[in-house]
Amino acid sequence: MSEITLRLDKKAQTPLFEQLYGFIKKEIICGNFSRNEKLPSKRKLAANLQCSQNTVQAAYNQLMDEGYLTARAKSGYYVAALDGILNLGGENRTSSPYQDQSLHYVYEFSHQGVDFECFPFSLWRKITREVINDYDRDLLRTGDPKGFPGLRASIAGYLHHSRGVNCTADQIIVSSGTEFLLQLLVQLLSASTVYAIENPGYEKLNLVFKSNRVEYRAVPLDRYGMQPEALEKSMADVACITPSHQFPTGCIMPISRRIQLLNWTYEKPERYILEDDYDSEFRYSGKPIPSLQGLDRQGRVIYIGAFSKSLSPALRISYMVLPEKLLRRYDEKLTFYICPVPTVEQKTLQRFMEEGHFERHLNRMRNLYKQKRETVVAAIHEILPDAEVEGASAGLHLTLRIHNGMTEQELIQSAREHQVKVYGLSRYYSVLPASKRGNTLLLGFATLKIDEIPDAVSRLREAWYP
Amino acid sequence: MSEITLRLDKKAQTPLFEQLYGFIKKEIICGNFSRNEKLPSKRKLAANLQCSQNTVQAAYNQLMDEGYLTARAKSGYYVAALDGILNLGGENRTSSPYQDQSLHYVYEFSHQGVDFECFPFSLWRKITREVINDYDRDLLRTGDPKGFPGLRASIAGYLHHSRGVNCTADQIIVSSGTEFLLQLLVQLLSASTVYAIENPGYEKLNLVFKSNRVEYRAVPLDRYGMQPEALEKSMADVACITPSHQFPTGCIMPISRRIQLLNWTYEKPERYILEDDYDSEFRYSGKPIPSLQGLDRQGRVIYIGAFSKSLSPALRISYMVLPEKLLRRYDEKLTFYICPVPTVEQKTLQRFMEEGHFERHLNRMRNLYKQKRETVVAAIHEILPDAEVEGASAGLHLTLRIHNGMTEQELIQSAREHQVKVYGLSRYYSVLPASKRGNTLLLGFATLKIDEIPDAVSRLREAWYP
Numbered sequence: 052m053s054e055i056t057l058r059l060d061k062k063a064q065t066p067l068f069e070q071l072y073g074f075i076k077k078e079i080i081c082g083n084f085s086r087n088e089k090l091p092s093k094r095k096l097a098a099n100l101q102c103s104q105n106t107v108q109a110a111y112n113q114l115m116d117e118g119y120l121t122a123r124a125k126s127g128y129y130v131a132a133l134d135g136i137l138n139l140g141g142e143n144r145t146s147s148p149y150q151d152q153s154l155h156y157v158y159e160f161s162h163q164g165v166d167f168e169c170f171p172f173s174l175w176r177k178i179t180r181e182v183i184n185d186y187d188r189d190l191l192r193t194g195d196p197k198g199f200p201g202l203r204a205s206i207a208g209y210l211h212h213s214r215g216v217n218c219t220a221d222q223i224i225v226s227s228g229t230e231f232l233l234q235l236l237v238q239l240l241s242a243s244t245v246y247a248i249e250n251p252g253y254e255k256l257n258l259v260f261k262s263n264r265v266e267y268r269a270v271p272l273d274r275y276g277m278q279p280e281a282l283e284k285s286m287a288d289v290a291c292i293t294p295s296h297q298f299p300t301g302c303i304m305p306i307s308r309r310i311q312l313l314n315w316t317y318e319k320p321e322r323y324i325l326e327d328d329y330d331s332e333f334r335y336s337g338k339p340i341p342s343l344q345g346l347d348r349q350g351r352v353i354y355i356g357a358f359s360k361s362l363s364p365a366l367r368i369s370y371m372v373l374p375e376k377l378l379r380r381y382d383e384k385l386t387f388y389i390c391p392v393p394t395v396e397q398k399t400l401q402r403f404m405e406e407g408h409f410e411r412h413l414n415r416m417r418n419l420y421k422q423k424r425e426t427v428v429a430a431i432h433e434i435l436p437d438a439e440v441e442g443a444s445a446g447l448h449l450t451l452r453i454h455n456g457m458t459e460q461e462l463i464q465s466a467r468e469h470q471v472k473v474y475g476l477s478r479y480y481s482v483l484p485a486s487k488r489g490n491t492l493l494l495g496f497a498t499l500k501i502d503e504i505p506d507a508v509s510r511l512r513e514a515w516y517p
Numbered sequence: 518m519s520e521i522t523l524r525l526d527k528k529a530q531t532p533l534f535e536q537l538y539g540f541i542k543k544e545i546i547c548g549n550f551s552r553n554e555k556l557p558s559k560r561k562l563a564a565n566l567q568c569s570q571n572t573v574q575a576a577y578n579q580l581m582d583e584g585y586l587t588a589r590a591k592s593g594y595y596v597a598a599l600d601g602i603l604n605l606g607g608e609n610r611t612s613s614p615y616q617d618q619s620l621h622y623v624y625e626f627s628h629q630g631v632d633f634e635c636f637p638f639s640l641w642r643k644i645t646r647e648v649i650n651d652y653d654r655d656l657l658r659t660g661d662p663k664g665f666p667g668l669r670a671s672i673a674g675y676l677h678h679s680r681g682v683n684c685t686a687d688q689i690i691v692s693s694g695t696e697f698l699l700q701l702l703v704q705l706l707s708a709s710t711v712y713a714i715e716n717p718g719y720e721k722l723n724l725v726f727k728s729n730r731v732e733y734r735a736v737p738l739d740r741y742g743m744q745p746e747a748l749e750k751s752m753a754d755v756a757c758i759t760p761s762h763q764f765p766t767g768c769i770m771p772i773s774r775r776i777q778l779l780n781w782t783y784e785k786p787e788r789y790i791l792e793d794d795y796d797s798e799f800r801y802s803g804k805p806i807p808s809l810q811g812l813d814r815q816g817r818v819i820y821i822g823a824f825s826k827s828l829s830p831a832l833r834i835s836y837m838v839l840p841e842k843l844l845r846r847y848d849e850k851l852t853f854y855i856c857p858v859p860t861v862e863q864k865t866l867q868r869f870m871e872e873g874h875f876e877r878h879l880n881r882m883r884n885l886y887k888q889k890r891e892t893v894v895a896a897i898h899e900i901l902p903d904a905e906v907e908g909a910s911a912g913l914h915l916t917l918r919i920h921n922g923m924t925e926q927e928l929i930q931s932a933r934e935h936q937v938k939v940y941g942l943s944r945y946y947s948v949l950p951a952s953k954r955g956n957t958l959l960l961g962f963a964t965l966k967i968d969e970i971p972d973a974v975s976r977l978r979e980a981w982y983p
Contacts, residue, residue: 069804113803116910118741118771131773164658176649179861183642192630193830227693227857234700238728258853262704263729275584305584307597337579338535364659365860387724391693391857394831395645444582 055091059100067102068109075110079119079130090120090128158507159472162299162448162495165363169419171412175403182398197381198225198370198390199397205404206356206370213410214331215341216354218372224381227367227391229327232355233259235388236371239381240289241321247287249277251479253298253327256291269481272297276304279311289323289353290315294343295331299479299493301442301450309343316351323374324352330360332413334445335421350374358400360447360497361413368392368400420447423496423504430508436516448495450476455515459489465514471507521557525566533568534575541576545585545596556586556594624973625938628765628914628961631829635885637878641869648864658860662852664691664836665863671870672822672836679876680797681807682820684838690847693833693857695793698821699725701854702837705847706755707787713753715743717945719764719793722757735947738763742770745777755789755819756781760809761797765945765959767908767916775809782817789840790818796826798879800911801887816840824866826913826963827879834858834866886913889962889970896974902982914961916942921981925955931980937973 057074059067078084090096093111097104111128114120120128197203203220210216226232233256237244242265248256250269260267268285270277277292290312294304316322326343334340344352357369373381390397403409424443431438431451443449451473453462459475466473476491477483499507523540525533544550557565559573566573577594580586586594663669669686676682692698699722703710708731714722716735726733734751736743743758756778760770782788792809800806810818823835839847856863869875890909897904897917909915917939919928925941932939942957943949965973 072804109803116769116771116803117806118773118775131771167658176646179649180642180646183645192633228855230854231697231857238730242730255853262850264704264708303582305582305597307584309584337575337582338538340583367855367857367859384728387721388696389694389833391697391833393833393859393862396859396862 055096055099057100059102059106067106068113071100071102071106071110072113075114076117076119084130086130086132088130089126090130092127155470156467156472157470158499158503158510160448160474160494160496160507161472161498162474162493163364164495164498165360165447166416166419166423166497167363168500169412169415170363171408174408175399178402178406178408179395179399182395182402192394193389194394194397196386196389198223198392199394199401202397202401202404203370205401209404209409210342210354210356210372213339214328214356215345216372217345217347218354222372222375222378224371224373225390225392225397226369226371228359228369229253229329229355229357230255230259231391232369232371234263235381235385236325236353237263237265239373239377239385240323244289244321245285245287246325247277247282247285247290248481249292249297250481251299251476252291252481253293253329254479254481257481271484272300272302274302275308276302277308277312279308279315282312282315288319288321289325291325291327292343293327293329295328295340296334296442296446298327298329298446299442299448299450299476301444301446301448303340303445304343306346309346313343313347313351317349322351323377326352326354328354328356330446331356332361333417333420333447335417335424336444340445344372347374350376353377361409361416362400366396366400368396420497423499423501424449426501426504427494427496427499427508430505434505434508434512447497448493450491451494452489452491453515454490457490457515459491462490462492462515466511469510469514471510471514473511521562521565523566525568525572533572534579537566537568537572537576538579541580542583542585550596552596552598554596555592556596558593621936622933622938623936624965624969624976626914626940626960626962626973627938627964628940628959629830630961630964631826631913632882632885632889632963633829634966635878635881636829637874640874641865644868644872644874645861645865648861648868659855660860660863662855663847664689664856664858665860665867668863668867668870669836671867675870675875676808676820676822676838679805680794680822681811682838683811683813684820688838688841688844690837690839691856691858691863692835692837694825694835695719695795695821695823696721696725697857698835698837700729701847701851702791702819703729703731705839705843705851706789710755710787711751711753712791713743713748713751713756714947715758715763716947717765717942718757718947719759719795720945720947723947737950738766738768740768741774742768743774743778745774745781748778748781754785754787755791757791757793758809759793759795761794761806762800762908762912764793764795764912765908765914765916765942767910767912767914769806769911770809772812775812779809779813779817783815788817789843792818792820794820794822796912797822798827799883799886799913801883801890802910806911810838813840816842819843827875827882828866832862832866834862886963889965889967890915892967892970893960893962893965893974896971900971900974900978913963914959916957917960918955918957919981920956923956923981925957928956928958928981932977935976935980937976937980939977 059070093104093107096107111120115122119131121131122128203223206223207218207220246260246267247270248267250271268287270281270285276294276297277290282290294309312324316324328342331339342354344354354372358366428440428443431440437454439452441450459477463473463475474493476493525536559570562573563570577586581588585597587597588594669689672689673684673686712726712733713736714733716737734753736747736751742760742763743756748756760775762769778790782790794808797805810820820838824832894906894909897906903920905918907916925943929939929941940959942959
């Protein structure tokens with residue numbers, strides 16, 4: 052019979068039964084009680100510890116529930132026969148060595164952020180407040196797995212009149228970030244599908260396809276976008292392209308190339324184009340280029356868009372428009388994935404769109420980004436000798452080629468020494484041809500203030516033409 | 518030379534250049550202008566249409582940008598040689614046949630929802646308002662890809678003191694829904710990993726593994742949970758289990774079985790336990806059963822939890838605790854997946870936890886659910902003859918076995934005719950043994966009101982014992 056020598060602390064916050072439970076459990080784990088050893092009866096232990104029998108009962112119950120004790124009818128409580136002893140010493144856990152090594156930059160030509168000054172914060176706040184103030188049980192329910200129907204209708208309307216996309220609200224899947232949509236797509240299409248990605252291109256495609264263990268081929272570009280001959284040769288089934296403003300080169304795919312690529316899909320039944328329209332809202336001369344999806348009449352374009360550039364990357368709202376055939380497959384196979392965007396955000400965004408704020412915000416931002424772009428281009432031409440600018444007619448970044456004899460790495464490094472962050476184009480190549488090892492940089496301008504731009508470019512001059 | 522016969526509408530909302538652009542584009546697409554055909558000069562067309570040359574220039578520029586026209590130096594503008602003509606008739610798009618067929622039920626014994634009456638709506642609103650009122654640029658930035666560090670620290674603290682989980686904030690990955698965490702895990706572990714799932718078990722595991730094209734085996738349970746011999750025989754590498762309250766049977770895994778399964782992982786280097794602690798907060802007698810992760814000393818347990826049961830499924834916030842070895846791999850391979858939960862939600866939840874509201878809410882809900890559970894169990898025993906209840910000591914559902922000669926399908930169907938929705942246990946079997954074809958139902962009680970319960974159970978009596 053085990054002896055239990057414990058002084059219960061009646062003033063402690065921990066309930067008495069828990070103190071007793073903890074003590075006995077520790078004794079069992081440490082091996083101080085052996086298997087099948089009998090424990091004192093409730094009555095006897097309660098008397099010893101000067102507590103009530105209920106306290107002992109509660110502790111014994113908990114230990115039985117967890118499997119440390121067993122009760123035998125008309126006999127009493129026994130230590131369970133535990134299979135193996137845990138190594139309680141074990142390894143020490145240390146905190147992860149992973150650290151974010153952020154350096155101090157005065158200016159960053161980042162292509163990922165947006166202008167924060169002009170975000171309609173108070174309006175967004177106001178609508179959020181309205182949404183959460185409507186006492187609304189929908190906010191607590193798991194909603195439609197493809198996204199809140201009202202938001203999907205607003206997106207369909209917007210895409211139709213602003214981007215020339217042909218779709219119903221039903222074809223839209225709302226999700227969080229392009230990478231999540233791509234994961235869904237990989238599961239929607241057959242396992243043997245081969246994806247063609249632009250080289251250079253958006254590096255996440257690469258990462259997602261690799262991580263999801265599907266085959267992809269890097270297909271080179273010419274000045275109109277993905278090369279049709281190289282695409283044909285790649286044996287790919289899905290061409291992933293950014294026709295409105297190629298990332299990162301900035302080229303716009305002309306209608307002839309669009310038709311060529313569409314005709315390529317029509318040649319085989321399971322060929323598709325994945326159109327990533329990531330920053331199509333911003334075009335500075337003329338109208339925005341209409342989507343490629345709008346040209347398709349056979350349901351071969353999967354269209355992806357996001358609010359990361361047009362509103363904020365922190366919202367984490369993106370969407371995908373599926374052609375009918377894939378939509379039916381989605382409805383059969385993938386609706387167990389529940390839309391990851393909280394209902395409050397979805398309703399807030401819907402009202403923001405419905406009340407016209409989104410269009411107004413876009414117009415305001417288009418003007419602002421246009422000014423920023425012009426300031427950057429003018430400063431480059433004025434301050435940097437021989438610099439070639441490309442891809443600046445749309446989007447939130449441009450490319451810059453520098454002819455001072457430095458390599459891309461040297462350009463980045465010397466800019467860094469002058470506390471300016473720029474990005475090399477070569478990191479966007481999944482396969483880097485020798486001819487492209489170069490001197491081209493990617494400059495985003497959305498997050499810079501207009502009056503900072505001349506100083507930022509002057510620092511680049513000091514860095515590159517000392 | 519093409520002739521352009523268009524009357525520009527100077528009163529229309531559409532700018533003149535856009536009217537002209539649209540007209541020419543349509544003519545080209547319809548084939549009314551042939552390839553290489555020359556267009557009128559800007560000067561001439563402007564005179565004909567009685568508009569400025571700038572208008573014509575803008576329209577021509579847009580058409581050139583989109584690739585419909587080309588300019589030849591010192592010659593003029595020509596229709597581009599378009600490769601192939603698009604079929605503009607094409608298929609008609611119809612809206613998807615997918616329809617949610619929700620039937621009218623008076624009572625639903627759903628195991629998916631939570632009690633909405635007691636959600637601290639005004640408090641949550643208040644904190645959300647505070648979070649969005651702090652003018653805070655963080656709300657617009659893409660945050661830490663693994664989740665907002667403050668929230669991860671709050672979750673680590675909660676898990677440590679309430680669930681006995683050993684971890685630092687750094688080991689926590691915040692995401693949206695178990696299915697998204699599982700997708701990450703599938704990419705984190707090697708492609709040849711075989712997963713053992715509980716049979717019966719949570720049906721989403723099944724769906725996610727199948728959809729992600731990895732191998733899994735359904736492993737049978739005994740009354741302590743996953744059978745170790747069957748697990749060994751399955752040749753699986755990762756055992757996916759719900760030890761705190763098995764879904765759907767409700768059994769609690771005793772310490773002896775926990776140790777057995779942990780020892781199983783220690784036998785080979787790449788073996789893991791995936792502990793899904795989905796409703797562990799709710800236990801009605803004694804303390805909550807501590808997590809299995811807390812017993813592990815060699816970093817072999819991946820712990821998954823969520824706020825779906827404890828707060829609301831509409832929040833879409835879940836988390837995963839990775840052992841050090843997998844954390845390092847995650848940091849190398851998967852940080853391109855950005856946390857899908859918006860920063861506002863993450864900060865709101867953090868404050869909610871930090872200020873003690875979460876613990877208070879849990880205590881309140883534990884009492885409420887305890888009352889509901891007792892009411893359901895009492896009503897069943899009182900109203901339904903011979904009913905066997907199991908798995909009711911924790912969680913938000915129980916199982917009910919009925920001995921009236923009806924099959925599971927007949928039980929569900931007759932309940933449905935009395936407008937009560939109950940769920941059959943067999944749908945949770947990925948492989949259904951003949952011996953289990955049966956008469957067992959799953960009854961969730963979180964969403965029912967206490968005073969509705971007797972009537973709901975009376976309807977079941979009318980359905981099953983007419």
